[in-house]
Amino acid sequence: MKLNISTRSLHAFLALQECKHFTHAAERCCMSQSAFSVMIQKLEQAVGAKLFERDTRNVTLTAEGELFADVARNLVGDIEAAFADMSDYVARRRGRVAIAALPSLAAHGLPAVIAEYKQAYPGITVQLFDALSDQCLALLRQGKADIALTAPGASLGEFDTKTLCSDPFYLVCRQDHALAGKKRIRLADLSGCELIHLARSTSVRQHVELLLRGIAVKNSGLEVEHLATVAGLIEAGLGVSLVPELTLFQFRKMNLVSIPMEALDVVRPILIVKKKERALSIAAQGMSELIEKRLLKIAPASSSRPLRRNPAR
Amino acid sequence: MKLNISTRSLHAFLALQECKHFTHAAERCCMSQSAFSVMIQKLEQAVGAKLFERDTRNVTLTAEGELFADVARNLVGDIEAAFADMSDYVARRRGRVAIAALPSLAAHGLPAVIAEYKQAYPGITVQLFDALSDQCLALLRQGKADIALTAPGASLGEFDTKTLCSDPFYLVCRQDHALAGKKRIRLADLSGCELIHLARSTSVRQHVELLLRGIAVKNSGLEVEHLATVAGLIEAGLGVSLVPELTLFQFRKMNLVSIPMEALDVVRPILIVKKKERALSIAAQGMSELIEKRLLKIAPASSSRPLRRNPAR
DNA sequence: GTCAATTACGTTCTCCGTAAGGATG
DNA sequence: CATCCTTACGGAGAACGTAATTGAC
Secondary structure, three states: OOOOOEHHHHHHHHHHHHHOOHHHHHHHOOOOHHHHHHHHHHHHHHHOOOOEEEOOOOEEEOHHHHHHHHHHHHHHHHHHHHHHHHHHHHOOOOEEEEEEEOHHHHHOOHHHHHHHHHHHOOOEEEEEEEOOHHHHHHHHHHOOOOEEEEOOOOOOOOEEEEEEEEEEEEEEEEOOOOOOOOOOEOHHHHOOOEEEEEOOOOHHHHHHHHHOOOOOOEEEEEEEOOHHHHHHHHHOOOOEEEEEHHHHHHHOOOOEEEEEEOOOOOEEEEEEEEEOOOOOOHHHHHHHHHHHHHHHHHOHHHHHOOOOEOOOO | OOOOOEHHHHHHHHHHHHHOOHHHHHHHOOOOHHHHHHHHHHHHHHHOOOOEEEOOOOEEEOHHHHHHHHHHHHHHHHHHHHHHHHHHHHOOOOEEEEEEEOHHHHHOOHHHHHHHHHHHOOOEEEEEEEOOHHHHHHHHHHOOOOEEEEOOOOOOOOEEEEEEEEEEEEEEEEOOOOOOOOOOEOHHHHOOOEEEEEOOOOHHHHHHHHHOOOOOOEEEEEEEOOHHHHHHHHHOOOOEEEEEHHHHHHHOOOOEEEEEEOOOOOEEEEEEEEEOOOOOOHHHHHHHHHHHHHHHHHOHHHHHOOOOEOOOO
16 A cells, blocks of 8 residues: 655646646656656556546546646645745745853853844844753753853753853952952952852852852852842942853952953853754754854953953943 | 655554554554654655754654644544545435436426435435426536437527437327327327427427427417416316326326327427536436436336326326 | 764665657547 | 657666774763
8 A cells, every 4th residue: 555646747637737738747847758647647557547548649637637737736735835834944034043042141242142143044043041050051951042151050961061161260259359459369268258149040140159169258148149239239338259250240340340350260161952862953053153162262362351450440 | 845745644643653662563554664764754844944852762752743643643544534534425424415306206206216215315305496497408518417308499509418208199088089089199190289399498389389290280379388377278178288197297187187198109208318528427317317216217117007097196 | 882864875766758649639 | 741749778877785994882
């Protein structure tokens, strides 16, 4: 029991149905007239009915042929539409990429990349989730995101990861703070400082905890969710904070100073993370490549733009 | 520029998409695993995108594969529905036949044939036009009828015709008419009779005119459309009429007598007529065959049932 | 070491084109 | 006799199956 129909035979049928002439229809289909003849016969055999009434002079549709003409037109239309649709996706004229990224990246590095991508492929919908590191991975796990840009967190083992860059930590303090005059800060310099923390769920906090293991900082007891709040607290003289460079745009205030840490390993790695097994869609693949190309430059190059003191806007 | 897709490759794709296992999907499709593998590769090439992510251990759909899965399911569904539809017509589970027949045939011989046909093929719609001969042919010409059952009329040349039977003429007169006692009537016997005619557009009239060429009948001047009217006029003693046997059921009245004509050529042929070029639909073909089988018997056999005198009902 | 997909290769078979056949007007 | 669809036939290429290869667990 084999019902096998090819698009070619449907096209052949439609050509003959229009031309009503084997020879003409055959050359429209780029084949010899004899081959065309047997192809029509095969099709009639597959359908189970004579589709054309032909003598040596005239070619006419039978009643079943007329029926099949409607059928064939619809099928060919559907098939070509479907394949046009597919090739739209493949050609990245359509499609979707979803990125989950840390808020700092979502606000800072990514927008330019997304803009570039959208200009290259205007038809593709780019979805952006700004979420903390754990949630980024959760989105990836659920399939809601194709790519995650985040810092190392829990359970990265199940994913494919690649380090994009290292985001160096800065000390942020008020202009009148004791450390404000230094060009570089060592971890040891922080002992005795009141430290304003971010919530434990943030990757920044997790890194800071690791970095400061063994350093006797004072705990201000303040633990907030948003960096803007941290900035406000520092401005109010309630303490200092340790944040990655990518978040510094939140601290560009007249009376605040940000100073790079001296040790090169006082950094937060930024990773691009993908699902291990699942291949990316062509759209997502393109995005992933662009991100790697652009962000592998930005962040290491970030130290070339030291941004030590924040000019008043 | 060749986009050629076969239903087999779509089925292969769907099988693999379900099984997620080349070997299993291959044997479901009744082919070797290697052939199956290259078939999937060909399909991916045709689509222009990788559809499956596979290593030696796992087979998964890519993002494009998921898209294509929807597409393929729809296409296969459409194609199979379309072909099921066609095979319904071919198997005469569906279809349509339209018959145009003379009123006498439509009332007398055909109903039994139509009933038999409908019992054999309940799904087929049978359409019946009862019309005079010229109109029967007009319906055929317009394509509103597939088959016509009629007597020879104008312009049969453009059609395929076949004589089914000969409908012998009878004289119908009142019981008290001078000819009522005869067993057979010769054309010459009619000279001097008042003849009640049917309208000139009827095939009966046209035949009667030919038969009586050279016979000195009186023309009653009466020309009516319906046989029932003719019967009424004869009952009223206004004349006699010459009608074919198939119409005699209209004259079964107590005081009327119908007598066969003696000459064997005093007949009206009944033809089955079809369009010349156009092949019949399968449904119409079956009907045509059944009509020929049944009606080739009925009418010639009609002389075996002489029906000379009409019993009172 | 085993399972599973890909690749290699020889065979088979389908499909195509050339050419002859046959029907029609 | 010219046109045009069908059939015949031989060759080219595609598809298939067996078997070897590669890769993952």
